[in-house]
Amino acid sequence: MSTHHDPSTDLTTRDGAPLPERFEDPGLHEHRARVGDSDPKAQKRAERQVVVLFAISILGSIGAVVAYALVPPGETVGSMRMSNLLLGLALFLGLAGIGLAAVHWAKALMNDHERAEDRHPTATSEPVRVKAVEALREGVKDSSIGRRGVLKGAMVTSLALFPLGIAVPLVGNLGGDWDVSASKRTLWRRGVRLTIDPSGRPIKASDVTIGSAFHVIPENLEEAEHPLDEKAKAVVLMVRMDPRDLKSEQGEGWSYDGIVAFSKICTHVGCPVALYEQQTHHILCPCHQSTFDASDSAKVVFGPAHRPLPQLPITVDDEGYLVAQDGFDTPIGPSFWERLT
Amino acid sequence: MKALAARRHHRSAPVVLLLLALLLTGAVYAIAQPASADAAQAAASESDIAAGQKLFQANCATCHGPDAEGREAVDGGAGGPSLIGVGAAAVDFQVGTGRMPAQMNGAQIQAKPVQFDDEQIAQLAAYVASLGAGPAIPTEDQVDPEQGDAANGMALFRTNCAMCHNAVGAGGALSQGKWAPALDDTTPTHIYEAMLTGPQSMPVFNDANITPDEKRDIIAYLDDQREGSPGGLSLGSLGPVSEGLWAWVVGIGLLIGASVWIGAKSS
Amino acid sequence: MSTVDSPPAPASRTTRAAAATADYLDQRTGVGNAVKEFARKIFPDHWSFLLGEIALYSFVVLLISGTFLTMFFVPSMTEVHYHGPWAAMDGVQMSEAFASTLRLSFEVRGGLLMRQIHHWAALIFMASIVTHMMRVFFTGAFRKPRELNWLVGFTLMILGLLAGFSGYSLPDDVLSGNGLRIADGVARAIPIAGSYISFGLFGGEFPGMELIPRLFTVHILLIPALILALIGLHLLMVVLHKHTQYPGSGRTDKNVVGYPLFPVYVAKAGGFFFVVFAVIALMAATMTINPVWNYGPFDPGVVGAGAQPDWYMLFLEGGLRLMPGWEFVIGQYTISMNILIPGVIIPGLLFTVLALWPFIEAAATGDKREHHVLDRPRNAPFRTAFGVAYLTSFSILVLAGSNDLIATHFHLSINDITWTFRVLFFVAPPLAFWITKRICLSLQRKDRELVLHGHETGRIVRFASGEYIEVHKPLDAHERWLRVQHEPRRPIEIEPAEDSRGVRRKGYRLDAAKRRLSKLFYEDRVEPVTPAELVAAQSHGSHDALPLAPEEHREELTAGASGSRHLAPEPEDTEGTQRH
Incomplete structure (x- = not known):
């Protein structure tokens, strides 16, 4: 019955002596040779x-x-x-x-005997601390800063202000002309032709067959001072559906015979929303899956976007090419604080 | 299927991958050439149209109606659109990729093993083309990747296709369980026909939007992708998510293995 | 060097040369002190202590490969036309940054390898930082005196994120360009200052002409310099505190057990650097990473399916995907909660809790002592459960950021996946917390059972009375020590609100809050076996037969299983030795 008791671990052998509150550390394992x-x-x-x-x-x-x-x-x-x-x-x-x-x-091959090294408390010992505090105190005394409030104030203020000489020019120049209202303007205005991205071919309304999706840029894009900046605001997705499928549009007469054009920049965080599912008329953003219904004023039907994609009012010119009736009536792209001002 | 294929690519050595890509390209040509040749011949023959009509009555009329005028789905029953004016290209694509006859009404009709031989497909196409003018099956020249400009094709693919099909055609998700399929084993003819006819969710890219030459450029670009990646295994060409997964599995996996070995006592 | 023909033993000549060099250096630097101090410094051995080394070494690999890349990369957004061996780009208009990336990939020999080494090393760098942080968290290595080093490490992780983001945006391709556009969208959502922050970042409108040169400076100078400085501080503190060690026989808070730096760790750690570099080189040789030639030069009208950031930014992407479209207009001003919550508030909360954890736990524990022996994760159930819950919410965001790939690869609806993750984001972390805590407590109970009753031997003995028992083998002293060495942690006791004269004392509210926090942490607990308990178990004479265990122990075990709050056994005979 008691044969399977390892005597070294059997605490019952400590006759009479009071038991410790906790077990004792048995010490390092014996070294095992390789x-x-x-x-x-x-x-x-x-x-x-x-x-x-x-x-x-x-x-x-x-x-x-x-x-x-x-x-x-x-x-x-x-x-x-x-x-x-x-x-x-x-x-x-x-x-x-x-x-x-x-x-x-x-x-x-290297010696594999484990060794133990003592640790010492991280904090310095009391005498050293006393000496350190003493050293600081002497320094403060020598500097005679203790009682001079004005001196202290002047020093702190000057130190606090000197970075301005670097920071103000830096921050001031970071944003270029800081004309943040530029993000509300695009190249679209009355009479600007819709052209195919990237070839720049103008588009006849008759070319846009039902079920088509055209990726569109304004005809004047290449003449712009910063074409990429303008393209980032002006890209448009144009689709044609059976006019009977068109439930609503953002403005009266903004579509042309079932052709609707919406800003391609998502109203969530600005990815190009380019996935047009022609059977459901849904436009899906591949970045965050906001889904807009092209047949219903591009209203949000799923996902993190809140606002519909701004609609570009379109019509045809004398030669039958698609042109903008006007620019967008709201700022394109993601929301920002002063969007409505 | 797709996932399996992607994984197989991961494990194989680049050399094997290259060989596979070459084999695949060869196979694609082998399939593409007779199909379009047959189609070209079939366009004229009256008997083909008659044969196609028979096939249509037997296999397609349940959904598309006896005269292909379309049929509304009633009470969960099968329904299908009118095929008058969809053209031979639509038939060749839908039947040639096995999407038609459709098997079940899921989120999307899937490609499956093709159920008709090339001749039958050509007959069906001839019949549907005879019902009303529509896009024809492209000629061999129109889909020859050798004659396309891959650089222009890439620019067009980026603007018009990559958002659904991924930058190199590895496929992607659409809403509500639909998806844009991977294009790595789609024949040039089927790619051309898909652009022309806009099957299912895919919009139509008519010749005014993407000209026939531009369509061939796109085919040339996609054909180039079959050579694989210069950097080694393509990891499915799925982007940073698969790269991250492999960094954890292979990189951190191997390094933790090495750590355990270093930390273990020698015997 | 050549000692073949010299009359004295070759070894002695080398030794003399070494001695002369050492003497020369010491006379000019006094390096002897440092050598004496550090050469035989002891480090404990454990595989999990190497996780931080992976991070360190992958950073060195980043520096080496990054220096190579700067020789050929041109950080400019000027538009050029590319002409080179990559046919699908021939004649295409692109920025110089993108064109030079193509050149260094396809025309510079070894350039593609270095680019892939650099990018794989970046992914490994962040992954090893995260695993290292997990090790430090789950073993409680952040406790006093290492709280500040935890903060240094935390800052290194944030800097790693920024280094990664600024780096993968440099080639100016479609994928990273859309990432920048998202960053722009998030910046613009910040109330009042948003548009100005965006203009400040991009030097005007998105994308502008300034961003790539700016990111380049940030990526190759500012962030690496900060990372290097903080790595120095991080390691200095490791030397200062000496490394923590896992619990075990002979390992205490007052010593460190292991092998000397020279030669064992010079060889092991030095060798490990080469192993890390080798693994990264192998990955770069065989697996494509960030194929920008597939994505094409940035064009603001273009996007590809599978638009995701590198894995360590994926949780932000996931948050943006999950959030419903909440946006408010107050007066004339727009507040986009659909961007602010996932883009600013959730990461802010996640990171703040992570950074402050050592201080939160210190408040709950009320423990002011230094700790150098690590916790076994089961012995800190609340912390372990919290860590798992934290990782669960992080993982759900990462998965949500991959929802389109989950949809295509598992043939699911992306809308259903999004809804599932929206629910899971709230449900899964508490569930993970509860399950993990139960597992920890069960493991602790298992430890108690082993200490009290020993291992089952599978040997059945029949007594003369006809009674059957299974013989249990008691634990040896080392194995037992591992299971009883930890101190029981109990909720802190505070002084009453009013002193003996009925006056309400100052600071009671704070103490009470700490007490509540402490109860949250340590109310549910299983305490280690005490010698008295073991004696009690043994003296019943039938300790080796579990079904015949003393009544009070059986009660304790069953009570624990039913999830009661009083899991700690408090049998009357041990109460005296434990508490008084």
Whole structure:
């Protein structure tokens, strides 16, 4: 019955003595020898393995230079991939050899007796602290700052103000002309033709067959001072549906025979909302899945956007090309604080 | 299926991938060439139209009506749009990719194993084309990637297609369980026909929007993608999410493995 | 170096040369003191202590590969036409930044490899920082005296995020350009100053001509300099505090057990640097990362399916995707809660709690002592459960940021997925908290059971009376110590609100708040076995047969299983030794 009691762990042997509140730390494990510690052959083998690993590294590094010289990226996808692969694998061998050799050396050959080192409290000892405080006190006294309020105030103020000389010009220039109202203006105005992105071909209304989706830029985009900035505001998605499917539009007569055009910049955070599902007339944003119904004034039907995509009022000119009736009547893109002002 | 294919790509060595891509390209040509050749011949023959009508009555009329005039879905029953004026291109795409005859009413009609042989597809196409003018099946020249300008194709693909099909045609999600399929094993002819006819959710890209030459440029760009990636495995070309996943699985996985080895006592 | 023909033993000549060099250096720097202090400094050995090293080494890899890239990258938004080996871009108009990225990928030999090494290293850098932080959190390594080092590490993580974002935006491609556009949208949602912040960032309207050069300076100078300085501080503090160690025999708060820096850690840690670099090189050799040539040069009218940021920014993207479209207009002014909540408030809350955790826990524990022996996660159930809940909410945001890929790969509706995650964001973290806490408490109870009753041996013995028991083997001293070494943590006691004369004392409210916090942390607990309990268990004579365990222990076990709040066994015979 009691044979399976390891005597060292059996507390019942402490007859009479009061039990401690907590157990005692039994101290470090005994050191367990490795195979190599007693077997010189095993040790020799480990040594050889380390040498081989280093040798692999040497070959890898030489291989990298050879791959660099002999396998250029070339002109085709295949040759580029081969160049990248060979150079990378050689580099890998050059590095892995060293790493594995060093670790194997440390594990198999280096002394593996655990040692304990004492820790000391992080805080400095009391006498040192007293001396430190004394040193500071003497310094304060020597500076004679203690009782001079004006001096202190002047120093703090001047130190607080000097960064302004750097920060104000920096921040002042960061925003260019700071004309933040520019984000409310686009290139669209009365009579501007709708053209295909990116070719710039104007579009006849008859070209837009039912079920079509056209990605549209204004015809005057290339003449703009900053075409990319203007494109970022002016891109439009134009689709045509059966006029009977059109439930509503944002303004009377803004569509043309089932052709509707909406700003392509999402009213959520500004991704181009470009996925037009022609059967449901839904426009989906691939970034955050806001979904707008093109047949119903681009109202939000799902997702994080709140406002409909602004509609571009369109009509045709004398030659039958699609043109804007006017610009957008609300700022395009994501909401911002002063959007309605 | 798609996920499986993507994973298989991950594991294979780049060289194998390249070989696969070459094989695939070859296979695509093999499939594409006879299909369009047949279609070109079929356009004129009266007997083909008659044969196509028979096939249509047997396989398609339940949904599309006996004269392809379309039928409303009643009480969950099958219904389908009118096919008058959809053209041979629509038939060749829908039947040639196995989407038609449709099997079930899910969020979207899926591509499946093709149910008719090339001749039958050509007959069906001839019949539907005879009902009203519509887009024809493109000629071999029109879809030849060798004659396209991949750079222009990429610019057009970015603007018109990438938002649904992903930058290199790896596919993407639409709303309510619909999706834009991956294009890596779609034949050039089917790509052309899809643009022309706008199947299901896809909008129509008629020849005024994207000209026939531009359509060929797009095909050239997509064809280039079959060579794989210069950087090694493409990881499905899905972007940063799959890269992050692999960084954790392979990178952190290997490094934690190495850490455990370094921290373990030698025997 | 060559010592082949010299008469004295070769070793002695090398030794003499080394001695001479050492002497030369010491006479000029007094380096002897440092060598004496650090050469044989002891570090404890555990695989999880290497997670931070992965971060350090991947940062070194970032510096090496990044320096290579700066030689060939042109941080300019000037429009040029590309002509080069990449056919799908031939003749295309693009910024110089994008064109130079193509050139350094396809024309500079080894350039693509370095670019891929740089980007994979960045992903590994952030991933290892996060795993390292998880290790520090779950083992309680942030406790006194290491709270400040936790803050340094936290700041390093934030800087890592910024380094990543500023870096992957540099090639000026469609994917990162849309990321910048989203950043612009978030900035503009900030009340009052939004438009000005956006203009300040972009030097005018989006995208402008300034952003890439600005990001370049931030990415290659400002952030790396800060990271380097803070890494220095981080490591300095590690040396100052000496490394923590896992609990075990002979390991106490007053010592550190392990191997000396020289030679063991010089070899192991030095070798590990090469292993980390090698793994990154292997990934760069075989796996494409950030193929900007697929995305194309930035064009504000273009977007690709699968528009996501790198993984460490994905939680922000997920928040933006989950949030319903709440937007208010007050007077004439627009407040976009659909952007502010996921873009500013949620990350703000998540990060603030994370940064302040050591101080929150210190307040709950009321413990002012230094801790150098780590906690086993089960012994800090509230903390462990909180950490898992935190990771759960983070993971849900990450998954929500990938909802379109989940939709396509598992054939689900993106709308359903979004709704599921909206619900899970609120339901899953508390559930994860509750489950984890139960698991921790059960594991602690299992530890108690093992200490009290030993391991099952599978050996059945029949007594003369016909009674059967299974023989249990008691734990040896080392194994037992591992399971009883931790101090029981109990809710702090506070002084009463009024003193003996009935006067309400100052600071009572704060104390009461701390007491409530403390109860939240430590009300539910399982305390380690005391010697008295073990004696009691053994002296019943039938301790090795679990079904015959003393009545009070059986009660305690069943009570625990039914989820009662009083899990700590407080049998009367041990009450005296524990409390008084």
